[in-house]
Amino acid sequence: MVAESRRRGLEGVIAKRLDSPYSPGRRSLDWIKAPFIRTQEVVILGFKEGEGRRAGTIGALLVGLYRSGRLSFAGGVGTGFTDAALHALQAQLTPLITAEPAAGDVPRHDARGAIWVEPSVVGEVEYRSFTDDGRLRHSSWRGLRPDRRPEEATG
Structure with missing residues (x-):
């Protein structure tokens, strides 16, 4: 996934726990943004x-x-x-x-x-x-x- 995201020129990937819900407007340690630098x-x-x-x-x-x-x-x-x-x-x-x-x-x-x-x-x-x-x-x-x-x- 990471290699394909880089190949497509995307900004990075988001990793999350499978059981974590989306919580609009709130940050969570269950969701991690991993930008490509x-x-x-x-x-x-x-x-x-x-x-x-x-x-x-x-x-x-x-x-x-x-x-x-x-x-x-x-x-x-x-x-x-x-x-x-x-x-x-x-x-x-x-x-x-x-x-x-x-x-x-x-x-x-x-x-x-x-x-x-x-x-x-x-x-x-x-x-x-x-x-x-x-x-x-x-x-x-x-x-x-x-x-x-x-x-x-x-x-």
């Missing part, structure tokens, strides 16, 4: 400034992938960072700031307030699946990939 190399396209506890640093990264030879927007990632990683990323990305996004398919609501950078930095995220429009779902930052070139981040 995938990893993906991504190109950093830009970032949004942080608010609250993250004020003065990065709130979320905007990332892309090369699809059919073109850089395409793949969504954002706003979790999985240590404070040290956020400060190091900001120091690395600030000199790369540019006026326009490198990918031409960034939705207006994602572009609002974004600070764009040259697409030269590769990182890795973990995620559960892609949406129908090619965006990462439930993404979390894993770290930089200095051993990879942007063109190698394909999806």
Whole structure:
């Protein structure tokens, strides 16, 4: 079942005790969600400034992938960072700031307030699946990939 679920690109499986009833709106230890965690190399396209506890640093990264030879927007990632990683990323990305996004398919609501950078930095995220429009779902930052070139981040 697990192998077939992965082959079909599903998000994961739910395991339950045979005798456990479905209880709407309640969590139960008798039902366990086992999501598949995938990893993906991504190109950093830009970032949004942080608010609250993250004020003065990065709130979320905007990332892309090369699809059919073109850089395409793949969504954002706003979790999985240590404070040290956020400060190091900001120091690395600030000199790369540019006026326009490198990918031409960034939705207006994602572009609002974004600070764009040259697409030269590769990182890795973990995620559960892609949406129908090619965006990462439930993404979390894993770290930089200095051993990879942007063109190698394909999806």
